[in-house]
Amino acid sequence: MSLPSDIDVVVIGGGIVGLSTARALSTDGRGVLVIDEGRNAGTNANAGSLHVQMQSRFLRMYPDQIGNLEYSLPLYPRAVGAWQQLARDLKADFELKISGGLMVAEDAAQFAFLKEKAERERALGLDVHMLERNELMAIAPYLGDAIYGAELCVTEGKLNPLLANSALRRAVLAQGVVIATETIVSALEQRDAGYLVSTSRGQVRCKTLVLAAGAGTGALSAHLSVVIPTVAEPLHMNVTEATSPLILHLVQHADRMITLKQLGAGQVVIGGGWPARFEGPQAFPTVEPDSLIGNLSLAQHVVPRLSRLRLIRTWAGVNTTCDGQCVLGALPGHANAFVAVPGDAGYTLGPLVGDMAAAIIAGRDPGFDVRPFSASRFA
Amino acid sequence: MSHFRFEGREISIRPGQTIAAALAEAGELALRDTRSGAPRGVWCGMGVCQDCLVTIDGEENMRACMVKSAPGLTVTRQAFPGQTAARSIGAKPITAGDLQELTPEILVIGGGAGGLSAALSARFAGADVLLIDERSVAGGQYYKQTAEGAGPPLDRQQREGAALVADVMASGVQIMAPADLWGAYAADLFFVTHNHQTYRIKPRQVILATGAYERPWPVPGWTLPGVMTTGAMQTLWRSSRTLPAKRILVAGNGPLNLQVANELAAGGANIVAVSEAAAGPGLRTLGSGLALALSGPALALEGAKLVLALKGRGIALHWATRLVAVEQGLTGLRATLRNQLGQDIFVEADAIALGYGFSPANEIARALGAEHRHDHDKGHLVCVRTAEMETTVPNVFAVGDGCGLGGAPAARSEGLIAGITAAGRLGRSVNVTALAAANADLKRHRRFQKALWRLFDAPEPGLSLCSADTLVCRCEEVTKAALDAALADGSPSIAEVKRRTRMGMGRCQGRNCGPLLVAHLAETQGRPMDEHAYFAPRGPLKPVAIGDIVSAGKPR
CATH class of the missing domain: 3.50.50.60 (FAD/NAD(P)-binding domain)
Structure with a gap:
């Protein structure tokens, strides 16, 4: 395909954020082109957890970011609401289920840690409850004997990202948005009041530019001399063959890296942030066998019935990390170039951040004090 | 005679029979139901396709073609998506x-x-x-x-x-x-x-x-129980001495089909017909035949004998025809064989072997x-x-x-x-003589093989024999129409087609649909058919139970 030579808005990044932004801008009546590299990363490789409570992994790994996480915490229940709204708007069934999320503890110390976490989260408006083992087993009988108790976050859930991404993509196309896939941006230049975007399929001029490329955003903003320290974090993922409904909740662990959930069609997706790596000149996200063993071993420890289920596929997803907080708003020194990178659990935040970005671009109130999200904090 | 139970029925076992073989001999060809409720049986017979999954003594997802029968087992037909047995104690986490x-x-x-x-x-x-x-x-x-x-x-x-x-x-x-x-x-x-x-x-x-x-052969009805690869049928016979049915149709491309038709006939099967996609011996293939005879006289002779043996047994061998559809009739599977002129031959059989290359x-x-x-x-x-x-x-x-x-x-x-x-x-010291001999042999074998391919050259139908509801992906039950719909929007890469349709995400891990899809994308989008055209290789290379993957200790 060839690109249009001139368009109102170019959104770089065709993941959940880019498509959500494009959808909202196009609804506002603007002509939008979405450019995407077509890599199997980010949204394309996401597993569909809807996170609300603070993930213990981040608390452990980035203790310096806890303040940022807590500031953003009220966004997460809203983000789940944005997903529900999206499902209604698109009239699409992407197996979205607000089934509740459990963070399990294996002993009294872990339980105490969760209790403290829950109190802070409740103060910030989250619907969380502590469950002793007998209460827990009443709602999650699939958990193993090793589990002591859990924190339940009522508004967490899951969806099928393959169905959700397809539904959103179809809707965006139906609105007249142009999507250029397998297209690589090589340069960004400010021209007159707008921007010139050079790509592997030619050049396009736009009035408004939106960078929504997840971990790739930093490299793009560098073309405009703006520092955004996005880092790509390759993470291990597993999926099993389908089985009858077994794991009802989104399951995480207070002290160890695991997420477990079952898709509507019966497959169990197992992740939790075990490391993968980038391989070769194309930086292909590649699985580490040590992560596979460790991750699966923990999974069958938490849910023993997974033991006889067969692993079908592993892959490396790509998470974007920055400083635990969204990067959202006009680029410093640019009136018509914007950035939209969600904070942690970016897929969960995606539709909300897309809507907020579109509001900011249109000069409307994004509904949240986004000043701390400005990229100027990295200058 | 010993036996196991299948859906409450006693199934007799002969020594060496797999679960699939014993069940086939008892006339049980439909072994599980898919998500859509369609029955499935053995397809590949060699552990690749994962279509013959049954539950054995409470353990689900066992490949009937790979597990030996044993007296006293309880085998049950599996409905989608199966059910893992209850257990509450997981193994200690390992690294x-x-x-x-x-x-x-x-x-x-x-x-x-x-x-x-x-x-x-x-x-x-x-x-x-x-x-x-x-x-x-x-x-x-x-x-x-x-x-x-x-x-x-x-x-x-x-x-x-x-x-x-x-x-x-x-x-x-x-x-x-x-x-x-x-x-x-x-x-x-x-x-x-x-x-x-x-x-x-x-x-x-x-x-x-x-x-x-063996390669898939996506035509209407190719996923019906009783339709399996020629290799699967050969394994039933050669390994387990089992005929899956009395009346058998063999259809495909290449000498293996002729060999298996003869073997099954010798074993007592009624081979109702053999259909070969290649044009058959004639002036056009004289050169290849000659090259065959020169590079591998013994094998070439055996090949000629296969054709004669079929004739001797009175088995109809249809050259230049291919199987284009199968449907379940009241008295058996009804297959349609079509020649180059578009003329159809209808054949009824109880089991069909398809061998269209590898x-x-x-x-x-x-x-x-x-x-x-x-x-x-x-x-x-x-x-x-x-x-x-x-x-x-x-x-x-x-x-x-x-x-x-x-x-x-x-x-x-x-x-x-x-x-x-x-x-x-x-x-270690290198046996130079053996190495030289192996290289000389290899040269000859490769010449033979090349001539054989020319002799059995036949056009590739790709997905052209599919109707709208023919499955192009057996595991995820993706129809040709669903694939067409996914392709209608843009020129999606193979990874994007996978995400849109779930092709390649099933239990065979894309082994069946992958090559079909690569060829189809090359044909419809002009994409190159290089190694990057395929699904990215991802572990596990075969489905394995999680508990086995993370077991470092003694066998259970």
Whole structure:
């Protein structure tokens, strides 16, 4: 395909954020082109957890970011609401289920840690409850004997990202948005009041530019001399063959890296942030066998019935990390170039951040004090 | 006579029968239901397609074609999506470091013609060799051995295989079988699960001899129970001495179909017809026939005998026809065979063997990053190798059909060359005479194979024989219409088609639909058919139970 030579808005990044932004801008009546590299990363490789409570992994790994996480915490229940709204708007069934999320503890110390976490989260408006083992087993009988108790976050859930991404993509196309896939941006230049975007399929001029490329955003903003320290974090993922409904909740662990959930069609997706790596000149996200063993071993420890289920596929997803907080708003020194990178659990935040970005671009109130999200904090 | 129970019914067992064989003999060809409720039975018969899954003694997702029957088992038909047995105690978490590590000098993956001869020649040179195979009895698809207790070898092919297996056993090659090799992460890092325990294998040299599996043939009705690959039907007969039905139709392209039709007929089957896609002997193929006779006179003669034997048995052999549809009739499966003029022949049978060529099992080589090129004549990827059979990944050798189809005799020669060379790399003395002889043999076998292909040359239909509701992906039940819909919007890459349709996400891990889709995208979008055109290779290389993957301890 060839690109249009001139368009109102170019959104770089065709993941959940880019498509959500494009959808909202196009609804506002603007002509939008979405450019995407077509890599199997980010949204394309996401597993569909809807996170609300603070993930213990981040608390452990980035203790310096806890303040940022807590500031953003009220966004997460809203983000789940944005997903529900999206499902209604698109009239699409992407197996979205607000089934509740459990963070399990294996002993009294872990339980105490969760209790403290829950109190802070409740103060910030989250619907969380502590469950002793007998209460827990009443709602999650699939958990193993090793589990002591859990924190339940009522508004967490899951969806099928393959169905959700397809539904959103179809809707965006139906609105007249142009999507250029397998297209690589090589340069960004400010021209007159707008921007010139050079790509592997030619050049396009736009009035408004939106960078929504997840971990790739930093490299793009560098073309405009703006520092955004996005880092790509390759993470291990597993999926099993389908089985009858077994794991009802989104399951995480207070002290160890695991997420477990079952898709509507019966497959169990197992992740939790075990490391993968980038391989070769194309930086292909590649699985580490040590992560596979460790991750699966923990999974069958938490849910023993997974033991006889067969692993079908592993892959490396790509998470974007920055400083635990969204990067959202006009680029410093640019009136018509914007950035939209969600904070942690970016897929969960995606539709909300897309809507907020579109509001900011249109000069409307994004509904949240986004000043701390400005990229100027990295200058 | 002993028996097991299937859905409450007593199923008699003869020695050596797999679950699938015993059930087929009892007339039970439909073994499970898919998500849509459609019945499925054996398709590949060799552990690839995952279509014959049954529940055995409460353990779900067992491949009926790979599990031996045993008295007293309770086998049940599986409805989608199955159910894991209750248990509340999980094993203590382990790390990869807890796994037992094996450090053979040479790891040979695959116990067929190529792997056995590679293991043997490396062992003769003095190397410490570990051979692993998916099946409990080595021999692979060509030498397909009679299961223990099922009877004496049937013919020269099985005797030759039995002798090779016996030589390997006596030579001191260590054999781990049946074992699932599910992880290939580097030339010196493999993971294999054997007897419910996982081992990390760190070899110094590796020889891949993974063979091939049969290609799908997507036409209306190809997923009906009773429709299986020619190889699956041959395994039932050669390994288990089982005929899946009385009236059998054999349809395909290539000499294996003629051989199997004769074998089944000799075993008592009523072969209602044989359909061959190639045009058959005539002026056009005179040259190929001659080349065949010159490069492999014995095999060429055997080939001619196959055709005559069919005639002698009164079996109709339809050249230049192909199977274009199957439907379930009241009294059996009704197949439509169509010739080049579009004229149809209708044939009724109780089981149908489809043998339309092979795909190389190159998942391990591709996972290791070995370079592959697309071969237009063969229609599949071919592994790039040196004359010594080394891939572009140092210390990784590859032999036989997994590198691109070449036939069992060539695989044996390639195995010899790789085994001798790999042992030489370890400082063992190289048998120069044997190496030269193997190279000369290989040249001849390759000439023979080339002539054979010309003789059996036939057009590839791709997806052109599909109707809108024909499944192009058996596992995820993706119809041709669903694929068309996914392709209608933009020019999606194969990864994007996978995400949109779930093709390649099922239990066979894309082995059936992958090559079909690559060819279809090349045809419809003009995409190159190079190694990047395929689904990215991702572990596990076969589905393995999570509890077995993370078991470092003693067998259960």
